Amino acid sequence: MRVSRERPLIAFFDYPDVFEDFYPHYGVDRQAFATRWGATGNHALVSLVQREIGDVVWYAFSLDTEKTQSRHEVTGCTVKFLSSSWLHRRLWQLYYRRGIGSRWPNAYPAYAALASYTALLSIAFWRALRRDRPDFFLVQDYASGKFDVLLGLARLLGIPLLAFHSGSRPERYVGRLIKRWTIASADCLMASSTNEREMLIHSYRVPGSRVTTLLTPIDTTSFRPMDRDQACRGAGLDPRRRYLLFVGRLDDRIKRVGALIRSFAALARQYRDFDLIITGTGHDRAKLQELAKALAPKRVYFFGWATGAAALRPLYNSADCLVLPSVSEGFPTVIGEAMACGTPVIGSRLGGITELVEEGRTGWIIPPGDDQALGVALRTVMDAPNVVASMRPHARKMAESRVSPTVVTAALKNCFAASGYNVSTY
Numbered sequence: 001m002r003v004s005r006e007r008p009l010i011a012f013f014d015y016p017d018v019f020e021d022f023y024p025h026y027g028v029d030r031q032a033f034a035t036r037w038g039a040t041g042n043h044a045l046v047s048l049v050q051r052e053i054g055d056v057v058w059y060a061f062s063l064d065t066e067k068t069q070s071r072h073e074v075t076g077c078t079v080k081f082l083s084s085s086w087l088h089r090r091l092w093q094l095y096y097r098r099g100i101g102s103r104w105p106n107a108y109p110a111y112a113a114l115a116s117y118t119a120l121l122s123i124a125f126w127r128a129l130r131r132d133r134p135d136f137f138l139v140q141d142y143a144s145g146k147f148d149v150l151l152g153l154a155r156l157l158g159i160p161l162l163a164f165h166s167g168s169r170p171e172r173y174v175g176r177l178i179k180r181w182t183i184a185s186a187d188c189l190m191a192s193s194t195n196e197r198e199m200l201i202h203s204y205r206v207p208g209s210r211v212t213t214l215l216t217p218i219d220t221t222s223f224r225p226m227d228r229d230q231a232c233r234g235a236g237l238d239p240r241r242r243y244l245l246f247v248g249r250l251d252d253r254i255k256r257v258g259a260l261i262r263s264f265a266a267l268a269r270q271y272r273d274f275d276l277i278i279t280g281t282g283h284d285r286a287k288l289q290e291l292a293k294a295l296a297p298k299r300v301y302f303f304g305w306a307t308g309a310a311a312l313r314p315l316y317n318s319a320d321c322l323v324l325p326s327v328s329e330g331f332p333t334v335i336g337e338a339m340a341c342g343t344p345v346i347g348s349r350l351g352g353i354t355e356l357v358e359e360g361r362t363g364w365i366i367p368p369g370d371d372q373a374l375g376v377a378l379r380t381v382m383d384a385p386n387v388v389a390s391m392r393p394h395a396r397k398m399a400e401s402r403v404s405p406t407v408v409t410a411a412l413k414n415c416f417a418a419s420g421y422n423v424s425t426y
Contacts, residue, residue, distance in 0.1 A: 008054035008421060011134035012077070013150060014042055015141050015166060017119040018084050018092075019062045025283055026249060026305065030068070030081060033060065038074030039307035041216040041333040042140060045164070047075040048217045049138065052409045053416055057132060061119055063089055082128060085121040116145030116174045120153075129157070136419065137161040141330075142183050143168030145175050151182045160419035164190035164214060167330035167351055170203065180204065187419040190214035190411075192330040192352035212415060215331045215352050217408035220400055222309035223340035225392065226317045234314035242274050242385070244378065245319035245343075247312065247334045248326075250282030256325045256369070257288050263375045265295035271382045279303040279315060309337075316341035320388050321381050327368045329353060339363075340399035342392035346377045356402055362395045 016022040019030065028037050038047075050056045056077035065083040072079050083089070094100055095111045137154050139147055142163045154161040163186050173179050183189070183204045189211040191197040197213050200206040232239035244264060252258045257278060264276045276296070278288070281304055292300035306312050316322065322338040323346045331352030335345055339356055345363035347353040357363040364380065366373040381388060401407065413421070 005055075005135075008135040008416075009132060010049060010054045010056045010136045010138050011129070011132070012042075012046055012049075012056050012058045012138045013140065013146065014058070014060070015144060015146075017061065017088065017115050017144075017146060019060050019081070020092075026281055030062070030064070034068065034070040034072065034079040034081065036073045038072070039305070041166070041331070043075055044217050044219075044333060046077050048405060048409060049412065050076045053412060053421070054135070056138075057134065059125065059128070061122070061125070063092060065124075067124060080128060082124045083122060084119040085123075087121060088115055088118040091115050091118065113145060113174050117149060118145075120146060120149045129153070135159060136416065136421070139163040141166045141168050142179070142186065142189065143173045148175055148178055148182045151185060155185075160187035162186070162188040162190065162415055162419055165192040165196050165330050165351070167192070167328050169328070170199070186210070188212070188415045190415060193355050195354075196351065209418065212411060213352075213355070214408065214411045214415070215355060215403050216333050216336060217405050218333070218336035218340050218399060218403040219309065220340045220404045223313055223316070223337045223399075225342040225396060226313065228317060231314040231317035235318050237277075237318050239318075240273075242382075243277050243319045244274065244381070245277045245279065245315060245322050245338075246324065247279045247306070247315070247322065247338075248324065248332065250278075250280050250285045250288055252284040252288065254326055254328050256327060257284070258291055259371050259374060260323055260325055261288065261292050261295060261300060263371060263378055264300070265292075266375060267378055267382060268296045268299050274299075274320075274382055276300045277303060277315065277319065279306050279312075281305040312337060313341055316343045319343055320385070321346055321363065323374075323378070324348065324353070325366065325368075325374050326350060331355070336399055336403040339395040340403070342396040344381075344388055344391040344395050346374070346381070356398050358394075358398070362391055362398050 023033055046056050058077050058079045060081050061084045062081050068081045070079050091114055137150055139150055151161055184206050189200055191211055191213050194213055197211050200211050201208050229239045248255050250257055289302055316338045321344045326348050329350040335353055335356055338345055345357050347357050348368040349365050350368055357365055359365050364377040366377055
């Protein structure tokens with residue numbers, strides 16, 4: 001039975017099974033996460049949903065059994081920390097604290113699948129759902145066992161479930177057999193690219209009316225072009241030099257920052273007016289700093305984690321281009337932020353990157369994992385400052401037409417409307 005409300009209540013679930021799986025690796029504790037930290041594409045999307053569609057409750061699961069609830073200062077949503085199930089916590093202890101993971105690394109796929117399906121089998125969570133009685137589930141990605149469990153709960157409760165793609169690939173889906181049913185049963189899927197949408201329709205038989213292409217919203221008012229000299233001063237950079245920029249987490253297996261450093265180092269002696277700026281943090285930072293020191297001393301600068309337009313806008317506007325040579329992506333927020341500032345992008349042919357990056361017009365597309373192509377693209381940027389300058393207005397226009405809040409809000413409202421949202425009901 002629907003609860004009478006002025007606005008729909010939307011239950012949001014991010015991808016990690018529990019908070020400890022992801023956020024602490026980037027220096028984020030529970031208090032910061034629940035109240036003020038807002039450095040992901042999830043936060044941008046949740047902010048828009050909270051402002052334009054309904055009241056969002058972000059359910060965060062944790063190994064800690066203490067339940068907490070806070071209002072998030074950035075997104076305006078409510079964050080609720082709930083304990084994962086006893087079985088999930090026991091599996092975690094056995095795998096990580098009892099050394100099973102270090103002794104039998106091949107056991108990880110089985111552990112990951114069990115953990116993904118059991119994390120939400122939590123009495124605390126079920127009680128919260130019964131008390132809150134949300135009108136919609138909004139889920140980050142459809143690749144996990146968590147998604148399958150939530151789909152089952154949504155059907156049990158008789159409420160719609162919407163999910164958005166964040167970089168998963170079919171060969172890495174958890175529970176690939178059951179995905180043939182669960183993915184096709186979602187009320188609305190938001191793909192990060194036209195290619196992802198076509199894959200869902202043809203490989204998973206999702207009706208075309210229930211899958212749309214939707215990119216992460218970017219505040220195109222805050223992220224905007226600015227005078228380069230002013231930008232360099234704001235970022236603490238020398239305006240007489242030119243810059244390549246990476247922004248993201250320092251996870252070298254996925255982001256391939258090491259490959260970027262090696263490609264830049266191979267060109268650094270020839271292009272003495274260029275430096276490489278790496279903005280971000282992560283478990284590979286120390287290793288990458290050592291690599292940069294060995295291959296391109298005093299030419300690669302690590303700026304640490306930065307978030308928000310005040311910190312990032314000067315960096316984007318100082319750079320000739322943003323470089324993202326990843327091997328796995330959905331739609332990286334940094335692509336939209338950079339292009340909203342008029343900064344061209346070198347990016348891998350992945351996910352939603354190709355939705356904004358048009359070869360020779362707003363940037364350059366390279367095959368994932370292709371170091372030779374990366375080097376050629378970097379050389380192109382270094383050789384042609386006039387070409388880079390001519391791309392800037394096209395990059396800005398692309399961002400305005402594809403990722404501005406107005407455009408994404410309209411697409412989101414269509415998704416919720418197709419899933420049963422009716423403004424007159426609330």
